[in-house]
Amino acid sequence: MAQLSFASLDYAAKKKRTKRDVFLAEMAGVVPWVALEALIEPHYPKAGPSGGRRPFPLAVMLRIYCLQQWYNLSDPGAEEVLYDICSMRTFAGLELGRDTIPDETTILNFRHLLERHELTKAIFGAIAEFLETRGALLRGGTIIDATLIAASPSTKNKAQKRDPEMRSSKKGNQWYFGMKAHIGVDATSGLVHTAGVTTGSVHDAKVMDNLIREDDRAVYGDKGYANDRKQRQAETAGVLWAVKAKAKPGRPLSISQRRRNRHFGKIRAKVEHVFQVMKCQFGYRKVRYRGIAKNGVQVFALLALTRKIGNTDFSLPLRMPDNPNTSRTL
Template sequence: MDSFTDFALNEEYKRFQSVGDKLAEIEYLVDWKPFRPILESMYINRTASGGRPEADVIVMFKMLVLQQWHGLSDAELEKQCIDRISFRKFLGFPEYVPDSTTVWSFRKRIIDNGKEKAVWDEMQNQLDALGLKIKKGMIQDATFIHSDPGHAKADVLRGKDAKTRRSKDGTWTKKNGKSHFGYKLHTIIDKDYELIRRFETTTASLHDSQVDLSEKGEVVYRDKGYFGAIAKGFAATMQRAVRGHPLGIMDILRNERISVKRVPCERVYAVTKEIFKTRKVLVTTVERVNAKMLMTAFCFNLHQLRTLKTKGVI
């Protein structure tokens, strides 16, 4: 980019910045450079994935952040990254904005190469480096991520030749008498900073108690859905009445204390669903939903880091 063009873009952005730019606030909350070797390793020619990246991997990764932050389709993401000055500034004013097909291929390559964990681990390392290390108190919960059930019967998975948007891996389940179809996002957050520290994506029918995200030495607060399930950490799980064994006053009071401690997890799901638009997904497999949940959790942590910075914690 020539100096005149660079000057013109920055002058144009200054006018927008004067009225407030949230993207500018989150851009410097993480160091993007350590993600480069993780993402560029997907393009080593001697591997099965092969090929060279068509665009800068950090630009494409930031585009995935923008997509989740604003709830955009691939096609709309491309348009907005070309049109909006705040988006272009967040991307570093690249000379080339990847098209929607390139972004789709980049996301698929992350899935095919299993890079979700490495990306997430780098995020966690940076949180620790900011002094936000996990202490003892953790809160685990799960929420439904709905998908389109289509018109087939509930026990029929989508076939390769199906002409419906029915989710391939989604499953049916019931909770409190209400049917849900799709997937589940399981998360565990630290009680001190309310950051997502671990997550897992499953189908909707898998019971909450089958997923344990706690680690040894952690106190993990859980609701009645985890009653009877063993945790790797110290389980502070709400008690549930069973036949012939009603809850006593001590159990009721204990449940109330745990319930109060679990309040922050409700905010996590409110933000992820309302701000980052994950109440319902159009992708059709667990792997693709998990990639979407990776970016959702990544964006939530950026959102929470911004809050912590405002409060003077970091």
Template structure:
């Protein structure tokens, strides 16, 4: 039978033996939400391992995947880290005399998350609203995309579901890559509300309607979203149009339009912090996974992980 997640590991019951600041590094994440509400949305954990021993609760496996994201670990390295790291064991409720999930177990559980991550993300946002970490009044939608290189991107072997995209290098130069576009809808404080994924060669505006929740007061986006479809969307939903304008060869932007674009850009640029952190610290410059379905799961997990990480930081700084 499956072990219960609620069992407190005996390893951490004695503060006298294991009191150390390093073991409290994830306490703020632990306390920022009610994890039982997340567990109710997850697929069931493993009932029994091949060895015949009890399997792992869904929340243990989900927390392990978050650790793999936050510390940029492959499933193989994550399993090894769970075996030897006290902080990881504490966060996932794994006692020292208990085995750890193998890489294949973690991979199977990730694949089973599927569309459940959309509900998990919405529940995390709702709990952050209840805790007044996220403010719902008058919130806006800042929508943007970043290019994530495919796991297989060489000319001789490519992920067939990805597509060609243009990526900016560190020096600001443009480079063609084979990969994906990962989209986010973030509020003014930088919390993610919705995500989407498309092949790299799909127009950004094609994903716009999938990203809008419908309760936003304004839509902020760059010139890639300036189109009749975006204008029809803001008119239909009642959002203020804060999409930057694009100039054309025979229709250059005037000073007023340029000033408007600069003003919008100050707010819109806040979404870049999300992409920057994902890529610098979580390894999302390039995905480890093949196919659109797995890429959607990775992006959904990154959105949940970002909100938990940022929400914990907000509570620590501001109460």
């Protein structure tokens, strides 16, 4: 067993466990680290026979990457908190004074490794498979929805242009500039099983088929997915079409339609919990990078880490600490 520093011993002896301590301890126990490391290991650099700087252990870098997602940390910010916060160092398996702390360039290179090999998609799929084997991810129905992730509209950059891969989308009477994250959520467990990202101008209904599983017997969605043709196809196939009815010009909704909308809306609300965790708890309200691909990598990582395993919630919405693409690409 590695010897702890006096600072770590003092921290371990404190009388109260903080919310961050509780959260990170639970994450250390429920995330399938061995399976995730096995996905990344073939692409991770090995120590060369001629010497040179040895790479940091993969387990350390993966945990630091997870800390970045949970606490909305930049690469320099992640390096800073590893020096400042003992609970985060402990979670990453680092001891100040004994271990070298990865610098921001090392953290950046690991993130680029995940982006280059699309490994967050593989992580997303691996966790889905793990949940299914544990009986947490069920079959039967899917709730579909999308959320807008804002991008900076500023042209104060070298090219003097906005990000060309981002587009504007109108919601109500308000225009938004950015991209969309589309998800399919299991109607029983509320867990994300399929996800994808598109530019902001893509209509939600155009990608709904990619979010529905072949064996789904019910489809839930908001009014943006209302489609008479798809409804007829679903009913012919014996699939429950639980998409909210949309009023047509000169034809307001009937009492029975409004009652139906309220009933299905209570089930559909589960999909909003995912976006609440991603945007409010993890702070992902605005894209960090330019381009759909790089931001899509982060979306898959965030959605993977918003999952539940067994009775433990990856988001822990009531216990979240203070802030310091089986995925199909749509």
